[in-house]
Amino acid sequence: MNTNMLDAINAAKPKLRRRITTVPVGGAKAITFQAVVGHRRALLGAILTAIVVLVAVVSIFWTPYDPTAFKTGAPFSPPDLAHPMGTDVYGRDILSRIMAGAQVSLTVAASAVAAAAIAGTVIGLVAGFVGGVLDLLATRIVDIMLAIPGLVFALGIVALLGPSARSVTVALAIVYTWQFARIVRSVVISVRSRSYVEAARGLDVGPLTIMGKDIFPSVLPILIVQVTTALAWGILDEASLGFLGLGVQPPNPSWGSLLIEGRQYLYDAPWLALGAGSVVVVAVLGVNFLGDGLREIVDPRSGRKN
Amino acid sequence: MTEEAPLYSVHNVTKDFARGRRRSVRPALSEVSLVIRRGEGFGIVGESGSGKTTLGRLLVGFDTPTEGEIVFEGRAVVGMKRAQRRSFRQGVQMVFQNPFASLNPFRSIRDTLSDGYAHRRMSSGERDTAMKDLLGLVGLHESMLDRYPHEFSGGQRQRIVLARALSVNPSVLVADEPVSALDVSIQAQVLNLLNTLKKTLGLTVIMVTHDLRVVNFFCDRIAVMYMGRLVEVGDRDTIMNESSHPYTRMLISAAPNGDPEERSERPWVSSELAASEPPAEGCIFAPRCWLRQQLGNPEECVTTQPRARPLLDGPAPDEAHLAACHFAEDVPEQARLAQVS
Numbered sequence: 022m023n024t025n026m027l028d029a030i031n032a033a034k035p036k037l038r039r040r041i042t043t044v045p046v047g048g049a050k051a052i053t054f055q056a057v058v059g060h061r062r063a064l065l066g067a068i069l070t071a072i073v074v075l076v077a078v079v080s081i082f083w084t085p086y087d088p089t090a091f092k093t094g095a096p097f098s099p100p101d102l103a104h105p106m107g108t109d110v111y112g113r114d115i116l117s118r119i120m121a122g123a124q125v126s127l128t129v130a131a132s133a134v135a136a137a138a139i140a141g142t143v144i145g146l147v148a149g150f151v152g153g154v155l156d157l158l159a160t161r162i163v164d165i166m167l168a169i170p171g172l173v174f175a176l177g178i179v180a181l182l183g184p185s186a187r188s189v190t191v192a193l194a195i196v197y198t199w200q201f202a203r204i205v206r207s208v209v210i211s212v213r214s215r216s217y218v219e220a221a222r223g224l225d226v227g228p229l230t231i232m233g234k235d236i237f238p239s240v241l242p243i244l245i246v247q248v249t250t251a252l253a254w255g256i257l258d259e260a261s262l263g264f265l266g267l268g269v270q271p272p273n274p275s276w277g278s279l280l281i282e283g284r285q286y287l288y289d290a291p292w293l294a295l296g297a298g299s300v301v302v303v304a305v306l307g308v309n310f311l312g313d314g315l316r317e318i319v320d321p322r323s324g325r326k327n
Numbered sequence: 328m329t330e331e332a333p334l335y336s337v338h339n340v341t342k343d344f345a346r347g348r349r350r351s352v353r354p355a356l357s358e359v360s361l362v363i364r365r366g367e368g369f370g371i372v373g374e375s376g377s378g379k380t381t382l383g384r385l386l387v388g389f390d391t392p393t394e395g396e397i398v399f400e401g402r403a404v405v406g407m408k409r410a411q412r413r414s415f416r417q418g419v420q421m422v423f424q425n426p427f428a429s430l431n432p433f434r435s436i437r438d439t440l441s442d443g444y445a446h447r448r449m450s451s452g453e454r455d456t457a458m459k460d461l462l463g464l465v466g467l468h469e470s471m472l473d474r475y476p477h478e479f480s481g482g483q484r485q486r487i488v489l490a491r492a493l494s495v496n497p498s499v500l501v502a503d504e505p506v507s508a509l510d511v512s513i514q515a516q517v518l519n520l521l522n523t524l525k526k527t528l529g530l531t532v533i534m535v536t537h538d539l540r541v542v543n544f545f546c547d548r549i550a551v552m553y554m555g556r557l558v559e560v561g562d563r564d565t566i567m568n569e570s571s572h573p574y575t576r577m578l579i580s581a582a583p584n585g586d587p588e589e590r591s592e593r594p595w596v597s598s599e600l601a602a603s604e605p606p607a608e609g610c611i612f613a614p615r616c617w618l619r620q621q622l623g624n625p626e627e628c629v630t631t632q633p634r635a636r637p638l639l640d641g642p643a644p645d646e647a648h649l650a651a652c653h654f655a656e657d658v659p660e661q662a663r664l665a666q667v668s
Contacts, residue, residue, distance in 0.1 A: 223388075
């Protein structure tokens with residue numbers, strides 16, 4: 022069962038990979054509030070994402086029970102009014118644990134992606150803008166890093182740092198950085214030779230100002246799309262690493278650790294794994310829909326105005 | 328008699344875009360030498376791939392020559408110190424061909440124009456007035472400052488591009504096909520504006536174009552380029568009416584004259600550019616040259632590369648009129664013969 026569930030998580034990934042490579046380059050349209058509301062999939066994604074985030078935020082202040090408290094009810098009680106998602110072997114409330122787990126999962130995914138986005142953007146901007154030997158070097162390093170399977174690489178880093186939420190964050194940040202670097206660089210290359218960049222050079226505007234004012238705005242829309250896609254990845258990968266026991270350590274919950282706990286009792290108490298599993302699905306689906314919608318909004322080839 | 332020092336002097340400049348130790352068979356620009364005087368309208372004409380844009384970019388300093396030297400106001404453009412570099416960069420501004428690519432779509436006109444004031448100490452009020460004056464100078468209304476490029480037409484954008492170039496008070500404008508992306512009706516407006524600016528601000532305007540009408544309208548002197556080499560330089564009237572190079576004659580005869588009744592015979596438009604490979608030694612124009620044919624294929628044309636030289640037919644060699652042809656002196660006579668036959 023262990024491998025089956027990993028397979029299921031991994032099966033969702035090739036689709037994500039394909040999306041990353043079809044991000045449009047240059048000539049991007051602006052992402053506006055109206056555009057998101059007008060785009061059905063983007064709106065659905067935004068709502069789902071908002072709900073998941075809201076749950077995580079609420080769990081900071083309130084959960085139905087203490088997520089780590091034993092015997093809040095009978096062990097293995099199926100979902101009922103007192104425990105909407107049932108209880109586990111120690112009688113802990115699953116809903117509370119999922120809510121608290123959302124904190125960990127989302128924090129890990131979000132901070133890993135944020136760090137990767139910043140690092141990758143800096144690498145991509147500088148490499149693409151400066152060009153020459155620096156660009157060649159950066160591109161080769163990025164190629165090598167992308168050639169290593171991400172999860173395996175993350176496993177290695179977590180093994181090195183010791184299992185904890187922080188090492189998972191660090192590992193995922195390192196793994197994601199290269200995708201950001203590659204995408205940002207490709208946009209920078211396409212923008213760098215535009216006349217308006219040359220004009221700015223001709224006016225003796227400094228390179229940092231040119232990067233900030235003339236190049237980064239073109240990168241931004243594509244970066245936003247890439248961030249949402251990477252967030253979906255982050256949630257999945259955090260769950261994967263948690264499932265392998267490398268994330269948050271018991272008794273603290275995360276979606277991945279809830280899955281591994283539920284796996285042992287899958288036939289007797291399926292609500293354990295199903296609860297956490299469906300929350301992961303909803304979160305990934307939401308973020309993915311949002312990213313997909315944003316990509317379509319940004320893509321100038323889509324027929325929509327804005 | 329002392330002659331004023333030229334604004335630009337270009338010495339034997341070659342630009343090869345091949346990287347590393349490899350060398351192109353034919354560099355983008357080969358052994359070009361010319362002089363550009365202060366305050367003149369200087370036209371660089373040629374067909375696609377003749378190296379005219381490359382020359383323009385070298386003059387602005389966007390690229391550096393592989394060999395040779397470009398001297399601007401007595402100082403070599405390559406290897407300038409920082410302060411000199413800034414004054415050179417700001418003193419020479421470029422106007423680009425495509426007004427839709429030369430303005431950043433994400434930045435308002437105010438933001439775009441503010442680039443030119445980045446190095447100057449002035450209050451935001453002063454800068455505001457300066458920008459409004461600029462827009463007035465190029466014939467736009469100051470209310471357009473807070474709009475974005477996509478709200479403007481091609482002609483208006485080109486005016487904004489001009490305003491941006493003028494924001495640093497340049498003495499030279501290098502205009503690379505400034506009107507070829509515009510409607511014919513707008514072309515005249517932009518050219519007239521350029522002309523007015525040239526006169527009122529005392530600008531030197533270097534016009535890179537394939538359009539002989541533009542050159543004829545705008546320029547005092549003209550340089551003709553062919554396959555990366557300078558073919559002929561001279562005053563506008565000399566080049567347009569009494570050119571001494573077979574290629575220039577061909578180029579001018581190939582331009583439509585606008586009168587459908589008067590059909591030009593164009594006896595010397597022989598082959599297309601790619602029709603045959605020029606000889607390794609000798610004149611690059613030889614395979615297409617009508618004069619060479621007419622003279623019975625002299626050996627010299629395929630063995631010796633002609634240098635741009637002053638003509639010998641007058642009482643004294645005319646230093647202002649150079650042509651790169653072994654038989655330049657025969658061109659007017661032979662052209663008349665060709666047209667008659």
